Amino acid sequence: MPSPIWPYQTTGESYLPPVIFLHGFMGSGTDWLPIAKNLATQYYGILPDLPGHGWNTDFPLTQPINFDTVADGLRQLIEYLNLAPVTLVGYSMGGRIALYTAIQFPERIASLVLEGANPGLADEEDRQARATLDDQRAEQLQAEGIDTFVDTWYAMDLFRTLHTDPARLDAMKSRRKKNDPRWAAKIIRDLSPGRQPPLWDRLHTLAMPTLLLAGALDTKYTALMNRMGQSIPRSEVTIVPNAGHNVHVEQPEAFSQLLTNFLQSK
Template sequence: DFPITQPVTFDTVAAGLRQLIEQLNLAPVTLVGYSMGGRIALYTAIQFPERIASLVLEGANPGLADEEDQQARAALDDQRAAQLRTEGIDTFVDKWYAMDLFRTLHTNPERLNAMKSCRKKNDPSWAAKIISELSPGRQPPLWDQLDSLTTPSLLLAGALDTNYTALMSRMGQSIPHATVEIVPDAGHNIHVEQPEIFTQMLANFLQCK
């Protein structure tokens, strides 16, 4: 068990993933990560390349290069974490999915409500901790290390998620063995909005790598 009083950093999470891979006696694995999970997967692949056979990133950010941007984002996520602690997880999740980043999810209210219901079951103390301590503002920027990735990499962005479409395309220019796929009629949650396309792209990538 990981005590909630212990700081969570990208180093501790990446080391935990590596330990899990070793304990399960797995061969080099394919890491698939979405959003924050994609940031963690990317960091782990750079730190422990010998454990990673290939990488799939969906709507992931390599980090903020500008120090002022880092500080501003860290402060924003600290504020969000404080709101979660004071307002409760139900109110927080409703506000979270009202952000423009998730606007395309609102075309299917039934699906969105199911997602929100699932998120509201999370432990609010841990959710607040993760939002703050694994903020993009506290993530070591990885732009300068992308060219060191030698693993085959699939980079996915939804065509309606314009910020991440640009980010993933830019990443694809730096990662030597990267394939960038822009998924039509999808926003930030490709695996939710276009699950069949997402699954087929993932299967094709794993067969060809």
């Protein structure tokens, strides 16, 4: 298993209601600092580095990483910090992990916020195809190096709206290029949506209040969030104008306000 307690940053005072923020692929807990700081007078923010990211690489590269080990690592962090049931906020890959954890350990999660997160691929052939694609991406990353891979990754249509602010995008890419390519390749393989247990048929079991967010310019995830909202009993879907896949980066003030409103309404 990954090291028992993940590296993490905090914002706000520890007696405040706890909110754990989970970053996306090639990110780190630092990605969430602007949002967490916006909420710091009212909420205790915990911003971990997910396995294989940031400072969370203090375990053998050969050690398996999967959704069970990551969800259990998150559970251990919650127990270590002796937290009351938490609000779990996850973006993209972090959202997939948040959803899986909420289903596995519902007693630990008071409420759930998913930003551009996919419950998985229901079709076996689709899963096999995606796993193969991500294996190829991992090989490409190791062959070309992290700099070229990051440039190629953010050239994908999914991230096109980030290109409206070149300075912000360049800063993000610079942070991503600090990743160890061996770990990035491992994560893209091991936590591929093609190797993620599909969760569509378990969404109805989620009993906690759930906020589903997508950017209006991200048509794929707008459709996914709306579809998920039909299955999760206590969910609300919010589509954020003038944002693509990465709402909390593209519209941080709107995201912070939506999150605050949701937390205060519970």
